[in-house]
Amino acid sequence: MALPSLVTGWYPPSRENWEFIAYAWQFFPLVTALQWLTDWYPAGKTSVESKYNLPGKWAWAVMESVGPITVMYCMLTIPSKVGVDTLPWGNWTMAFLYVVHYIYRAPIFAYVSPSMSPIHPLVFASACLWNLINGLSIGGWVGGYGPNTREAWAGRLYQMEIGLVIWGWSFLANFFHDDDLREIRRSTLRRQKEQAKKEGKPIEGIDKFYMVPKNGLFQYVLFAHYLCEFFEWAGFWMVGGLDCLPARTFLINEMATMIPRAVAGKRWYIEKFGKEKIGKRKAIFPGLL
Secondary structure, eight states: OOOOOSBTTBBTBOHHHHHHHHHHGGGTHHHHGGGGGOOOOOSGGGOOOOTTOBOHHHHHHHHHHHHHHHHHHHHHHHHHHTTOSSOOHHHHHHHHHHHHHHHIIIIIHHHHOSOOOOBOHHHHHHHHHHHHHHHHHHHHIIIIISOOSTGGGTTOHHHHHHHHHHHHHHHHHHHHHHHHHHHHHHHHHHHHHHHHHHHTOOOOOOTTOOOOOOSGGGGTBSOHHHHHHHHHHHHHHHHHOTTOHHHHHHHHHHHHHHHHHHHHHHHHHHHHHOHHHHTTOBSSSTTTO
16 A cells, blocks of 8 residues: 655655756756865864754754655655555565665664764754655655566666665775774773773763774775765666666765865875874875865
8 A cells, every 4th residue: 555645746646747847956966066175074083063053862862863764755655656566576676775774874873882973953954854855856756656567677687686785885994984984982981981990980881082093094095985875876777787877976976975074184184183193094085085
């Protein structure tokens, strides 16, 4: 039984509105270009003090959940609108990859993080909107406006297998580098607890504690977890096929959003730890940028 439309024509989108969303979403890098002009980003290591700030963990979990919820909602509502009884396995494979990533990225990531800096409402609202639009773009495609028959997926098996391998290893690499960052705070918190127990003093806290990560690809770049995510979504695009506009747009938009953030982040690392400590590490692409 199909779910009802929450916003007629838009959630889920009609085919005409989905085509507009998918087309217009390609131009988002024009918006992200503004990031090259400023280092201001009130979240994470560059968060700012504000009475309007939201608690980091729950704000992160909520804003990162918008995308997968939207994709699954489209999967359960659009097929009946296009006369499809059962979506082919290729559609469900792509939806599975997307949702699995965000199950980790939203609730699990927030839960396993020792601490998360507060998030400004502007960042929270922007991320929710970003994930909503991206979810509608991808959700419309996998929900039935893209290929919706087994025949439409014919001849793609080897390309899909390669894409799945790239996605899988990149997902694991993303987790590894995320966890390396988490271990910095976990180990620091353990030392603080031991010291506090010996000296009878309160724990200092790790909310704004940072060190230069050194393991894995962090030996070469400061934002290895970003790089791994790029490869992850490149694999996702390959699974959908090179003509999968929403997957291609997703990858390009993510790179356009995160590359300037990584470059600004490198400046933050140099300011905080000094050029000698950072060494020859690049921001995000080994040996390049």
